[in-house]
Amino acid sequence: MNAGKNKTYLRALAGEAVTPPPVWLMRQAGRYLPEYRELRSGVKNFLDFCYTPDLAVEVTLQPLRRYGFDAAILFSDILVIPDALGQKVAFREGEGPVLTPIRSADDLKGLGMDRLHDHLAPVYETVSRLASSIPETTALIGFAGAPWTVATYMVEGRGSKDHAAARTWAFDGDGFADLITLLTDATAEYLIRQADHGAEALQLFDTWAGVLSPSQFGRWVIEPTAEIVARIKAAHPDIPVVGFPRGAGIMYETFVRETGVDGVSIDNSVPPSWAARVLQPMCTVQGNLDNMSVIAGGPAMEAEVRGILAALSGGPFIFNLGHGILPETPPQNVARLVDIVRGA
Numbered sequence: 099m100n101a102g103k104n105k106t107y108l109r110a111l112a113g114e115a116v117t118p119p120p121v122w123l124m125r126q127a128g129r130y131l132p133e134y135r136e137l138r139s140g141v142k143n144f145l146d147f148c149y150t151p152d153l154a155v156e157v158t159l160q161p162l163r164r165y166g167f168d169a170a171i172l173f174s175d176i177l178v179i180p181d182a183l184g185q186k187v188a189f190r191e192g193e194g195p196v197l198t199p200i201r202s203a204d205d206l207k208g209l210g211m212d213r214l215h216d217h218l219a220p221v222y223e224t225v226s227r228l229a230s231s232i233p234e235t236t237a238l239i240g241f242a243g244a245p246w247t248v249a250t251y252m253v254e255g256r257g258s259k260d261h262a263a264a265r266t267w268a269f270d271g272d273g274f275a276d277l278i279t280l281l282t283d284a285t286a287e288y289l290i291r292q293a294d295h296g297a298e299a300l301q302l303f304d305t306w307a308g309v310l311s312p313s314q315f316g317r318w319v320i321e322p323t324a325e326i327v328a329r330i331k332a333a334h335p336d337i338p339v340v341g342f343p344r345g346a347g348i349m350y351e352t353f354v355r356e357t358g359v360d361g362v363s364i365d366n367s368v369p370p371s372w373a374a375r376v377l378q379p380m381c382t383v384q385g386n387l388d389n390m391s392v393i394a395g396g397p398a399m400e401a402e403v404r405g406i407l408a409a410l411s412g413g414p415f416i417f418n419l420g421h422g423i424l425p426e427t428p429p430q431n432v433a434r435l436v437d438i439v440r441g442a
């Protein structure tokens with residue numbers, strides 16, 4: 099009955115302590131792989147790359163072929179949502195994303211959901227093709243950015259260190275609540291469509307959750323996430339949802355209790371023993387190797403991996419990094435990492 103029976107990633111998300119634990123890495127498809135760089139060099143515009151199913155499918159599969167990860171993550175980006183809502187998004191070499199900033203209720207008038215699904219149709223096509231082409235023991239993860247993190251890019255107009263414009267607007271404006279409501283609606287619909295097309299689990303990336311004060315964290319991270327989880331569950335009661343409120347600190351506990359997520363991805367500042375004691379009784383924990391240790395490799399990486407495994411393997415656990423893999427990472431260190439997790 100359970101189609102996920104032979105998929106260790108889904109068993110872990112259903113609450114089972116799987117030995118050895120399933121392993122995949124955030125940003126597992128990307129520039130640290132020469133085969134990714136080769137395909138990527140043929141397309142100027144990064145979003146066009148995401149919107150071309152032939153390329154997105156191939157790039158999703160590349161890390162599976164090398165490492166046999168237990169989950170595949172759809173290849174796309176969190177900024178397809180602002181793009182689909184009508185905000186201009188460009189990726190510039192060496193500079194990251196550049197958007198025309200939204201700073202007022204007036205700026206919001208140019209955005210809307212009317213073209214959302216048409217615009218994102220190539221992403222849904224990629225999900226469908228992946229669902230029928232990944233190995234049968236591999237789970238397919240769909241994803242989106244969480245409203246707060248996507249809003250920081252929409253408001254700042256670029257990546258930023260302190261997110262000052264978004265954090266200030268969040269304190270004083272009705273317009274900001276409208277932006278979050280729009281993103282909550284669009285993100286819920288987008289993720290439900292990914293599930294309709296064959297995604298077996300969904301992850302919400304809230305990369306900048308940790309910059310908010312506790313009250314703002316409740317309002318802009320917990321509330322929209324809880325709403326999105328509820329809407330997904332109404333449409334797809336059995337699909338697991340994983341939250342990644344990076345940098346949440348002690349707020350991880352409140353986040354898990356109040357959002358209804360099935361799993362939480364933790365960053366590398368969280369002691370694995372604390373996560374085992376406080377979070378694992380409530381949900382599956384995913385994490386949390388320091389991505390720099392995979393660049394370093396060797397005995398230092400091995401010691402970190404073993405420490406995480408020792409702390410978290412007794413409960414429902416998915417091995418991952420604390421944040422995405424970096425372009426400088428030697429591919430052979432990833433192979434070693436997977437071997438250690440699998441008991442070598």
Ligand code: CP3
Nearest residue numbers: 124125126127128171172173174175176194195303305422
């Ligand atoms: O995990 C995967 O393999 C799936 C693909 C994926 C990408 N981005 C591809 C990508 C996922 C899940 C993301 C999420 C994402 N995108 C986040 C949240 C997670 C995190 O890492 O914090 C954020 C904040 C973004 C926004 C984004 N996309 C930025 C800031 C940048 C530029 C900085 C950088 O790393 O280059 C991107 C570009 C991007 N997204 C690349 C990839 C592989 C590199 C672009 C390239 O190939 O030129």
